[in-house]
Amino acid sequence: MRRLVPHWVEPKALIGFIVAIAAAALWPALMKPSVYTQNQVTITFALIAAALAWNWLGGYLGQVSFGHSAMFGVGGFVAAKVLLAAPVPFAWAWIAGGLVAGLYALLWGHPTLRLRGPYFSIATIGVGEATRLIFTYWEWLTGGSSGTSLPIEVGLKQKLYFWGLGLLAVVFAASYALRKSSIGLGLLAIKSDVDAAADVGISSTFYQDLVLFLSGVTVGITGAFYASYISFIEPGDMFGFERSISFVLMSVIGGVGTVVGPALGAVVFVILRESLIARYPQLYLGFFGVLLILVILFEPLGIMGIVFRLARKVGLVRPQIVAKAAPGGAVQE
Amino acid sequence: MSAPILRAEKVSKRFGGLKAVDEVDLELAEHEILGVIGPNGAGKTTLFSLIAGSIPPTSGTVRLRDRVISGLPAHRAVHAGIVRTHQIVRPFGNLTVLENVMVGAIYGKRGPVGARDRALDVMQFVGLAERASQLPAGLTLAGRKRLELARALATEPVVLLLDEVIAGVNPVEALQMADLIRKVREKRGLSCILIEHVMPAVMALSDRVIVLDAGKKIAEGKPQDVVRDPKVIAAYLGESAAKEVGKPA
Numbered sequence: 001m002r003r004l005v006p007h008w009v010e011p012k013a014l015i016g017f018i019v020a021i022a023a024a025a026l027w028p029a030l031m032k033p034s035v036y037t038q039n040q041v042t043i044t045f046a047l048i049a050a051a052l053a054w055n056w057l058g059g060y061l062g063q064v065s066f067g068h069s070a071m072f073g074v075g076g077f078v079a080a081k082v083l084l085a086a087p088v089p090f091a092w093a094w095i096a097g098g099l100v101a102g103l104y105a106l107l108w109g110h111p112t113l114r115l116r117g118p119y120f121s122i123a124t125i126g127v128g129e130a131t132r133l134i135f136t137y138w139e140w141l142t143g144g145s146s147g148t149s150l151p152i153e154v155g156l157k158q159k160l161y162f163w164g165l166g167l168l169a170v171v172f173a174a175s176y177a178l179r180k181s182s183i184g185l186g187l188l189a190i191k192s193d194v195d196a197a198a199d200v201g202i203s204s205t206f207y208q209d210l211v212l213f214l215s216g217v218t219v220g221i222t223g224a225f226y227a228s229y230i231s232f233i234e235p236g237d238m239f240g241f242e243r244s245i246s247f248v249l250m251s252v253i254g255g256v257g258t259v260v261g262p263a264l265g266a267v268v269f270v271i272l273r274e275s276l277i278a279r280y281p282q283l284y285l286g287f288f289g290v291l292l293i294l295v296i297l298f299e300p301l302g303i304m305g306i307v308f309r310l311a312r313k314v315g316l317v318r319p320q321i322v323a324k325a326a327p328g329g330a331v332q333e
Numbered sequence: 334m335s336a337p338i339l340r341a342e343k344v345s346k347r348f349g350g351l352k353a354v355d356e357v358d359l360e361l362a363e364h365e366i367l368g369v370i371g372p373n374g375a376g377k378t379t380l381f382s383l384i385a386g387s388i389p390p391t392s393g394t395v396r397l398r399d400r401v402i403s404g405l406p407a408h409r410a411v412h413a414g415i416v417r418t419h420q421i422v423r424p425f426g427n428l429t430v431l432e433n434v435m436v437g438a439i440y441g442k443r444g445p446v447g448a449r450d451r452a453l454d455v456m457q458f459v460g461l462a463e464r465a466s467q468l469p470a471g472l473t474l475a476g477r478k479r480l481e482l483a484r485a486l487a488t489e490p491v492v493l494l495l496d497e498v499i500a501g502v503n504p505v506e507a508l509q510m511a512d513l514i515r516k517v518r519e520k521r522g523l524s525c526i527l528i529e530h531v532m533p534a535v536m537a538l539s540d541r542v543i544v545l546d547a548g549k550k551i552a553e554g555k556p557q558d559v560v561r562d563p564k565v566i567a568a569y570l571g572e573s574a575a576k577e578v579g580k581p582a
Contacts, residue, residue: 182435182439182445182448185428185432185435185436185439186436186439186440188425188427188428188432189425189428189436191427192425192426192427192428193423193425195387195407195423196419196423196424196425197425197436197440198387198406198407198408199385199387199407199408199411199416199417199419199485200411200416200436200437200440200441200484200485200487200488201408201411201412201416201437201440201441201442201488202408202436202440203406203408204408323426323427323428323468324427324428
């Protein structure tokens with residue numbers, strides 16, 4: 001019985017995970033939500049997956065990327081090109097988009113991940129912007145600034161709800177595994193002290209590249225999913241700096257470096273954006289900026305920080321768990 | 334004497350115009366504790382970095398048994414069986430004491446299978462077992478130095494490089510640490526190189542001592558002989574002191 005799952009899987013977490021996925025799978029049939037609501041939830045699944053994947057690099061390894069829109073866009077446009085060129089099932093096209101995005105991430109990430117602290121983040125801003133400009137220029141692939149339309153299928157959005165849920169389930173499980181398995185300890189060690197990690201036998205280069213690749217593949221697949229969902233994509237939206245920032249915001253609001261934080265952050269982000277963008281189209285980004293400052297100043301672990309604080313009051317959480325997520329691996333006491 | 338387990342041949346490290354380590358030869362026998370002493374800036378820690386793979390030598394080679402390990406990246410040197418501790422302790426502050434040691438066990442020579450049990454064994458061995466679930470910040474300096482040692486031991490090395498694991502702790506803790514180092518050799522069969530400023534500890538622990546000054550090896554031998562060597566006294570205290578000591582009473 002114990003051999004069914006690896007020893008690092010906590011039974012409570014496993015049960016919670018299965019219940020949540022099952023509830024989400026039954027929700028459309030049982031509650032009959034409006035099409036609009038269900039579609040909003042579908043796209044939120046994809047954004048949660050992207051935020052979790054950003055967090056593998058930015059949270060677990062402490063290498064904050066402001067350029068993840070690059071992989072989101074590459075995944076989206078490659079998948080679109082594949083779908084337009086051949087009548088393959090869309091999941092194949094997503095995987096193709098994800099793989100190309102992962103390889104692209106390695107291409108710029110292998111050299112830049114050797115940079116430490118803020119220098120990596122600065123490099124990623126350049127990567128994101130350069131990628132946006134190149135892809136806007138490459139009209140054969142992206143259609144330039146006028147964009148690309150994808151083939152439309154009847155009833156696609158209803159199907160995508162379940163595909164999105166499946167994608168989220170896989171990414172969530174991967175998030176948990178990356179953190180709780182023995183790899184997780186290695187990543188935390190690298191985040192805390194790259195050189196000391198090497199001195200106990202960890203190949204920091206290999207694990208940094210691996211995590212960036214996995215993160216790139218996942219964000220690429222999410223971009224491809226997003227492309228299928230909205231069926232019209234253009235480089236300014238896919239590769240925009242705003243999109244890169246949105247991944248950072250979701251993780252920071254929810255709790256950088258925690259397993260579930262980025263998921264909560266993505267939900268809050270989507271709800272806030274939906275309620276603000278219509279009323280204050282010029283101001284809503286400014287509002288997120290203020291929120292970001294407040295979180296970093298007062299609760300660096302975001303929503304999860306508040307959760308931990310409450311849980312510690314009733315004696316449920318030990319400070320060690322908080323320390324793991326703490327930015328830069330510093331102990332916060 | 335059996336074949337040395339570790340042999341460095343004419344290793345040098347140049348930083349620009351500075352020769353931090355200058356053609357140093359060194360041999361470490363199986364189960365030996367070799368002390369490395371020398372004034373500040375003599376190149377002791379750089380020599381460790383060259384042996385442990387943290388930095389590649391400018392010239393010369395280091396062999397572990399028959400295998401050349403100089404120039405290997407640090408993590409490969411660990412897998413080959415050589416591990417260092419740091420002069421300024423570098424625990425992973427975001428991991429508990431047990432998890433720190435587990436990192437060594439997982440990523441060391443034997444891999445993740447049974448890593449937790451091996452880590453617990455090592456913690457028992459160094460006397461940190463009761464601290465397992467604490468964060469390193471809650472340990473005393475002596476405790477953190479033990480942790481540094483435990484994490485290194487968990488990688489299952491054959492050669493252990495100890496960089497000032499005694500300096501800075503109180504006299505009682507220093508004695509305990511010296512006992513622990515002896516125990517490492519006796520119970521776990523390791524060979525150690527020890528950089529240390531605390532002379533009584535070096536004298537008591539080392540089978541042999543080498544002395545570095547300005548990157549060069551200036552003396553080698555039994556601890557009690559080395560400390561009487563005029564060259565060594567000159568390096569530490571200056572020429573005039575060396576003459577003073579050398580005079581018949």
